[in-house]
Amino acid sequence: MPAKPQPRLLLTRPEADSRRFAAMLPEWEAVISPILRIEPVAHDTARLHAARGLVFTSAHAVPAAGAGRGRLAFCVGRRTAESAREAGFDIREGNGFAEGLLPLIEAAEVPLLHPHGRHLARELPVEGVVVYDQIAQPLNDAARTLLAEPGPVIVPLFSPRSARLLSAAFRHFRAEAWIAAISPAVMDQWRAPAACSAIAANLSAEAMAATIRRLAEREQS
Structure with a gap:
C-alpha cells in the first residue's frame, strides 16, 4: 500500500505568532497566512x-x-x-x-x-x-495555492473567530481539512467539512503541537 501523503500546515495566526509556532514543529512544511491583522x-x-x-x-x-x-x-x-x-x-x-x-x-x-x-x-x-x-484578512496566494490541491492540510485553530473565518474560506477549496483545535469551544466554530479533528489537552502552544503530531500519527497509521 502506498504511503499516505504527508500533510502540510496552514498557520493563520498573526505573523509573529505563526512563526513561533512553526518553530515548534520544524519537521513540518508550513504555509503562513494570517487570517487576522x-x-x-x-x-x-x-x-x-x-x-x-x-x-x-x-x-x-x-x-x-x-x-x-x-x-x-x-x-x-x-x-x-x-x-x-x-x-x-x-x-x-x-x-x-x-x-x-x-x-x-x-x-x-x-x-x-x-x-x-x-x-x-x-x-x-x-x-x-x-x-x-x-x-479579518483574506488568505494569501500561498495559502490559496495550498488549498486548491486535493490532499490533507492540518489547520490549527486558536480562537473561535479565526475558526469561523477560516471555515468560511475553506469551503471554496479542494484540500482535506485536518483540524487541531485548542479547545472544544473553538472546535464548535468550525463550520466546514473536516476529514478528522483533535482537541488539545490544554490552552498552550505546546499542547497544540502535541495534538498535531498525535493527529497526524493517528491518521497516517
Whole structure:
C-alpha cells in the first residue's frame, strides 16, 4: 500500500505568532497566512498607564498598558504572562482559560482594568478597554495555492473567530481539512467539512503541537 501523503500546515495566526509556532514543529512544511491583522485603536492611554492592576487575556494587549513598574497583572496563560513579565509587571498566571482568572479577579485588592481586542471571546467581571482590533484578512496566494490541491492540510485553530473565518474560506477549496483545535469551544466554530479533528489537552502552544503530531500519527497509521 502506498504511503499516505504527508500533510502540510496552514498557520493563520498573526505573523509573529505563526512563526513561533512553526518553530515548534520544524519537521513540518508550513504555509503562513494570517487570517487576522492586529491593529491598535485609540484609547485612554493615561488611564491604562496609571491603573494599579491589569487583566490581560492576550499578549497583544500588554503594550497598551505601558511600562509595568511592578504593577499587578493577572494573565490568562503562560505566553501572556511572559509578555507582561518582560514589560515589568508583577504577574499572576492563570490556567490558560479566561474562567481561570475569575477567582484572581474576585480576590483582587486593587481596582482592575482589562485592555482587550474589539472581538472578545469571553466577558469578564471587570471594566474593559478596547486597545486593538482584529481585522479579518483574506488568505494569501500561498495559502490559496495550498488549498486548491486535493490532499490533507492540518489547520490549527486558536480562537473561535479565526475558526469561523477560516471555515468560511475553506469551503471554496479542494484540500482535506485536518483540524487541531485548542479547545472544544473553538472546535464548535468550525463550520466546514473536516476529514478528522483533535482537541488539545490544554490552552498552550505546546499542547497544540502535541495534538498535531498525535493527529497526524493517528491518521497516517
